[in-house]
Amino acid sequence: MNDDRAPARAPEDLAQLFNARANAGDIEGLVALYEPDATLAVGEVKARGHDEIRRFFADLLAKKSSFPEVRTMEPVASGDVALTVALLPKGRISAEIARRQSNGCWLWAVDQLKIDPA
Template sequence: MTHEEALTHRETATQHEAATEPNDLGRYFIERANAGDVDGLVALYEPDAVLAFPPGSLATGHARIRQVYEQFVAAAPVLEPGRQHPPLITGDLALTACTLTNGEITAEIARRQPDGSWLWVADQPAITS
């Protein structure tokens, strides 16, 4: 991460509550998506994160992830929280997963940041159950 990216990330993170546990990310995702908060959604990811959405596509980095979520939020979906599974944590990495209300399963990799907060580095939001 460049110094400029770190400053931008820090500025964005201060505007939104930071995830102190890996599973906070899923809860914040639902809240921010339902609020139409694209900046808040992007702030859940590291600057070079990869998002596999829509299915069959990959978005890498904040700019591409922002484009995906601008389109997603424009559709004004109303998301319901699914059943979040306990995170599998090893050191500074965590595997998070959620069974959605439609039966699909999400899988994400989060990384603990130097300040102790968590951000997603890889997000696969639609795995068929």
């Protein structure tokens, strides 16, 4: 999926890129959606930085090969920072903090997935 490694030009692009890359099994493409020192939290698992995020996605993609389209809320932006939210199946929610990079593209700095519905 190397031809789909286009960067996110807006915060709302990140979820769509995530879904496409996850379904393609593109671990490096997923990692590329995060800042180098980003934090990913899924339940009790916390991955910090590209190496740990890469390991997390390698494990995830080894167990799961299909990622359904998700509904997203309109991002809430303030300058170079935005809150993105994805509404996932079974009542799960993913909330992320995205940041505009010096090249104008957006990457996630923090990603929190709530596994169990409230």
